[in-house]
Amino acid sequence: MAAGRGSRYGALKQFDGLGPFDEFLMEFSIYDALENGFDHIVVVTQKDNVKFLKEYLSARIPGATKLDVVAQEVKDLPDGVSYTGERTKPWGTAHAVWSARKVIDGPFSVINADDYYGKQAFKNAAKFVAGDSDPNAFGLVAYTLKDTLSPYGSVSRGVCKQDGNSLVSVEERTQIEEGEKGISDADSDTKFSGEELVSMNFWVCKPIIFDQIEEDIRSFFKEEENLEKGEVYLPFVIQAMLQQGKTKVEVIPSESMWFGVTYANDKETAMAQLKTMTSEGQYRSPLWK
Template identity: 60%
Template sequence: MILLLMAAGSGSRYGKLKQFDDLGPNGEFLMEFGISDALKNGFDHIVLITKKDNVAFLDDHLRSRLPSNIKLDVLAQEITDLPDGCTFEGERTKPWGTAHAVWTARKVIDGPFAVINADDFYGQPAYENAANFMRAHQADNTYALVGYTLKDTLSEHGSVSRGVCKVDGDNLVSVDERLKLVQEEGKVIDLDSGNEYTGNESVSMNFWICKPSIFDKIENDFRTFLDCKDLDAKSELYIPKIIQDMLQAGEIKVKVVPSGGDWFGVTYASDRDAAVAYLKEKTEAGKYTSPLWPNE
């Protein structure tokens, strides 16, 4: 089974590249705990998408730690990686978004795969539930979202963006991207729209289970995206939109798999202390070995 980690962000609100912050008790990156959880549940191929300048460092860092039987691909998400025949004439410094990050891996993935953010902690049960789903749906074109509860994914230090889900049973109906969610007086408010939420809604934390059929869809949508007259230096193409379009077109089914565990992220620099304390607590409780990798 394949795990794809997206680690090409700039960490603008965090103040530095949070993907490489030594949050673990022995200086481990947050992504290493996710990789460890995935390996415990049968994942055997790690694909990491990052910036070109970080490829060699991450390849060396992970290859020296992962068991020898684990396949590793570290790939650069590059602005110049466009579909054949497409061009972009404007100026741009940031990547094209999460859909483009996934598309970057099109040449190394040929089976079902899970997608996560490298700077999020998803909890051990989430990987177990994802792995069980992937084993049960190897032969069909059913995708899945590992869903979390909105109130459990907020930050005390500022607004967050979340994909608020509409769910029918265990079927995903739609994902509504909300960009400035904050908790106020027992409810959750989107500062952009004024929408209010109870906090019990299911949300996407970008833990998706996909099939290779997504690559053609991303390429087609990316072509349309690049043709848009309103395209600017900050426009991005997101995975939830790609999957939602496929869902609404009847091309796929998308199930919502319960996460079954904790989530935390490091959006702001002030989130760091809590993350360090959490990982230390989990390690001392025996959930993780110390050091995390036996060959360190």
Template identity: 60%
Template sequence: MTLLLMAAGSGSRYGKLKQFDDLGPSGEFLMEFAMYDALKNGFDHIVVITKKEYIHHVTEQMEGKLPAGIKLDVLAQEITDLPDGVVYTGERPKPWGTAHAVWTARDVIDGPFAVINADDFYGAAAYRNAADFMRAHKNDNTFALVGYTLKDTLSEHGTVSRGVCQVDGENLVSVNERLKLEQDGDIVIDRDSQNRYTGEEQVSMNFWVCKPSIFEKIENDFRTFLADEELAKTSELYIPKIVQDMLQAGDISVKVVPSDGEWFGVTYASDREKAVEYLRQKTTEGDYASPLWN
């Protein structure tokens, strides 16, 4: 089983490259805790998608740490990585988005895989539940979203973007991206759309379980995307949109798998202190060793 970590973001609101911040008690990156939890639950292949200039940084950080038998691929998400026969001559200030990041791994993944953000902490139970799902659905085309409760994913320091899910039983119906969510008394409000939520809704934190069939869909959509000059200038291809299109076309089904754990992220610089304290506490309680890879 493969874990793909997306670590190509720029951290504009955080003030620096948060995916490479030493938040752990012994200077570990946050993504190392994700790797650790995944390996404990049977994952044996780690893929990190980052910028070209950080490949050596990630490789050096992880050198000699992973147990024997664990495969590590560190790949660059590059603007020049386009479908065969496609040429793009416009200016592009940032990467093509999370779906393109996943597509970057098309040549190193040939089985079920989980996708996460490298700058989020998802909790050990989430990897256990994802692994159980992957084993149960190894030979079909069923995807999964590891879901979290909206109220548990907000920041005290500003608005956040979340994919709010419509769910029918255990089946995902749709994911609607909301860009400026924050707590407002007893409710959660999206300052962009003015939509109101109870806070009990399931949201996507970009923890997906996918099958290799997604690579062909991303490539086809990427070709269409690049053919639209306005889209190609500044827009991005997002994983939820790709999955939702496949779902609505009847190509896949998508189950919502409960995370059964606590999530935290480091959207803002002021989130850092809480993250450092949480990891220190978890280490003190014995959930993690220090150094992590003892």
């Protein structure tokens, strides 16, 4: 998903050259996915970026890889639903996934373009897909909370509640940061040990989710107050399916490093991490030889 507007970052961070040869952060995720058996890349972006991204990625990724670049558009809505107002911000992460409904017909993973997820995370996701034939079973590749914080400000995290390996719920905490007294969420005053597993929006989904998203979009548009700034969030859609018994979700430990670029100051850290991993031989340089 690369359709965000980078409001806290101050630019379109999805297209910032962070790799040693100015590679986008998403290119490292694409590389790791292909290395672990994924063979179809779908990028969801703003309409103005479709042509650029299609040309840019087509010139880099292996020719045998199927590539689709689709636009997340405000006017792309279910039949019978319309919007005539003025709005530039997309309708949220669930709508972004729904925007790709015409090019996906099997199990798929969802990630953010502005996060680094790690090689092992993709290996574990691929193993889950290969070993699970239930069309209603989803997966959540989860990360340890203490490893997902930013030193430059608070972060929003979905904290996992589990029953064994099964996801019970994801509790959204919107102002988590580490201070002198430990890790806490300023909004709810919840304290954390740091060992909790959290969602970084790396989901393994099945096509049944498109029908649920469409249903949720229709419900969303029935509430007038949603239309100015509201969004339809992917974790909320999946949690609703979970509570209704429409799916089960396995929590898959990522066993990987995560880092992202929420704030502009995160850029330097991300660039240093990518440079180190490349110098250690984890990635080729340039990435696409």
